Amino acid sequence: MTMYKVTRRFKDVKHDNHVYEIGDVYPMQGKKATKTRLEELATTKNKYEKVFIEATEAKDDET
Template sequence: MSESYKVVRRFRDQDGRVYEVGDVYPAEGLKITKKRIKQLSSTNNQYGQVYIESGE
């Protein structure tokens, strides 16, 4: 998946990496599943918060 997203809320990802507001997600070289993108870009996660949005 080569799409990139903009971080809109600070979070710690599953690998322990911390993303700050304004960062690009995922970090360069990392591959992320569609399921993970869906979790972070919607309120369908344990915190009910949106963490990323389309970077386009």
């Protein structure tokens, strides 16, 4: 299962303005993210032209 880790602090307008800190898991527990939103945050295809999250593999005990 692919998980995402925050690499740059940001406020997510799609998650009630929740502030994600570096190292946080995205999305936070109880929230969902669309493929489009994941692409926006994992690439420079957003209005800030910055990468905010990166894909990581889940550990076996977290699945």
